[in-house]
Amino acid sequence: VRCVQETDLVYMDIIPPSPAHSDQSDNDNKQLYHDNIVSALDSIYTLEFRRQTPVQQKFIYTVKFDPEENKYIALGFSDGSIGIYKVSNLEKFGTLGESSVLEEKLPIGALRWRPKLTMSKDRLLVAAGVDGVISYWQPLTNKLVHSIKPEKKFSDLLCLDYTKDATRLAAAGRRRAIKIFDDEKRVLCAKLRPKGQQTPGHSNRIFAVKFDETGKTLVSGSWDMTVKVWDVNSGTVVQSIYGPEINGEAIDVYSGGDLIVTGSHRSKEALQLWSLSYGKLVETIELSLIHI
16 A cells, blocks of 8 residues: 555555566565655656646646556646656656646546456546536546536545446545446436435545446545445445545555455545455554554
């Protein structure tokens, strides 16, 4: 896990596994691969941002590894642009969505690489802006292929996630409702925001959404100090966890298991594991035990 903003976790992403080699079982090589990626992130930050003047300065709002090809890192910036970097040599591969001087510059709230399907040759990177627009990019050609405009103005979007089969895309943010899109038709097909039931939805902006492997369960985290577990088909909350202070995309669901990992914006009890089924705390992981 790569944690950003010192020990107060704002957003996090899982470093992808090392590419398959004949010596895949060699722990030294695995550690070297991990250290190289962490070094790449640190170097990108140093090269791109520490040398900027206050007028030029922009900030990283979100970061996403390419989870399938393990070649690229996408960074969403405060000026609305997206930087694509090669992991191997830190080379900046390209920039998406650069605004002209006259255009209003609004931050990128979230990024997500679309799962690569067998029949599809093109890689797609989906970006959500605080203007509420969802944009589909071909990052290797710098081409914008589609965009979904919000129903209302100021529909700040702060998080995205795909189902494993890439048929549905979840998006959420300031308006506290989770939108589910049919990704083939690229239209809104459902909203998750129950009211009047025993376990209601979020009462503040949502910073993280994550599907489980089946796509039938979705986990969300909010500024309201709760994590909600949703049944996507019925649109109801089946579990509510109080405690994690989610201020960014800092939730993941353990593949093939019954665990949720949360990253909280605080110096103590920041990284925690929870039971997906029972909503109980399983373990608090001290940040001093992992590489920051």
